Amino acid sequence: MAGNSGRPNRRTSNKKGATVGSGGKRRRALEGKGPTPPAEMRKGHAKQRAAQARAKRAATAPRRGTGRGGKGTSELVVGRNPVLEALREGVPANALYVQQFIDSDDRVREALRLASERGGVRLVEAPRPELDRMTNHLNHQGMVLQVPPYEYAHPDDLVVAAHDRGEDPLIVALDGVTDPRNLGAVVRSVSAFGGHGVVVPERRAAGMTAGAWKTSAGTAARTPVARAANLTRALEAYRKAGLMVVGLAAEGEIELGEVAALDGPVVIVVGSEGKGLSRLVGETCDVRARIPMPGGAESLNAGVAAGVVLYEVFRRRS
Template sequence: MAGNSQRRNRRTSNKKGATVGSGGKRRRSLEGKGPTPPAEMRKGHVKQRTAAARARTAARRPAPRRGGPKGTNELVVGRNPVVEALREGVPANALYVQQFIDNDERVREALQLCAERGGINLMEAPRPELDRMTNGLNHQGLVLQVPPYDYAHPEDLLDAAAEDGEDPLIVALDGVTDPRNLGAVVRSVAAFGGHGVVVPERRAAGMTAGAWKTSAGAAARIPVARATNLTRALEAYQKAGLMVVGLAADGDTELHEVDVLDGPVVIVVGSEGKGLSRLVGEACDLRVRIPMPGGAESLNAGVAAGVVLYEASRRRA
């Protein structure tokens, strides 16, 4: 009878292959799978479906372009840039995460930072939609949407100084196009007790995510004003009683000889290559040079502004 044979090594089961052990499958099944992902990341969850629908709607809108009109959002693209922006407190209103993304430590940190900060919408989107949003850039499954910066008016900087009961200390940038230089200037203004920064509306760096990161959080405290015409803005400051001091390699006066830095003053910094434009240079009350015994031809805008702001702060103290 089947199954009752006394022959040795006779098979008594229809199961094929070795039956001893599981090859580690049971052990691996008992290992933890990490923290429970947010509801927006759980397949089939109502919040996941809602986030995906929002992402599809947003992806159909025209992608923002660098240097576009005022009021457009900026996108920070890629895992490292997104995590760094969130670490530095760059303002954001949405984080787009690719569906079925490889959940590495950078993705987990981005999700954790969003949860800790609050106010950032977490949306899951298919890869093709993220490709359309970023115009085909290598987003690595993470896209952070940064809202447009709320610029102040140049007169608002005078009001800020009046509220503090201090003489205005303002920096104006002429033709500085690198957002990192703008961020560095904002950081120096915060460090040395300044009241704000003025930038032209055209052909100049704006408060992008890069400028926010370089400012190391100072952009949250120091207002940046945008002037339609920088020359007219400087003339308005002069009428309000401020001295306009322009930095120039061929300036008539060296920095240590200037005696107006302890009063109401606007420090004008030009680009490293071209310096001050003609009209802005003519609008300055003084053209000042920073002595450089080491023989360097020029300093970048961020360093030059920091040197003069330190000297102004020292004299005011």
């Protein structure tokens, strides 16, 4: 009869209970596993696949140059007019993001044509929320251009390049110049007058942004920009390599035309328009020269001042 079986441990009910000796495994199975992870971290989720694809694209994006000075950071050019101007001026780019179902106009069509003709620029159609996220909700007007990180040269590379060409080094160093347009103008002047490159400090100084590229009018593609961890030490290294360090200062000891060092290997140091050369950089210079300005102007911006000196060097060497 039921319940009177002589077989030990025989189940006499359909009700399930904990198995003797389970060690509490069934209790642990009922414990919570914490909050649900975000979609980007869930295996197989569409958002995780999209995030992985973006990371892969960033990892395989082309890089410029082979110098030892290190890379800058990626930059986004936002808006239809800025994007079109950057493409017209040859600013390097690795991706052009265009909003889905964009209201196309002449600027959009020309930008797409320039990007496709250049080659190496990926055309990516993206929903508006994605562009909003990328630009931190700036007014992108449906177009975003991704500029790859600039790879800076090492200050020593500029001297080596000059010697490889059998020429006396002609280098411009910028001290405290924070406007990228001034940097671009200096790069353009260095290229125009046969210089071998520009040196900028790592901190508190303009870098090779899209604005600097545009002002350089494409010359940044052939004129290297080096970045120095410490500008004073970089100038001291140039002195040991045989270069004369000539600083431009409104209170300079002699006029530019009297500086004999411009005939040989030289590095020209240009300060900011407002503050000029910093104290340590000024003390490192072999000579500080002033540009005569009979018109009464107190100072010149870095781009104009560098252009004046570079022309004087070119005139003498010619």
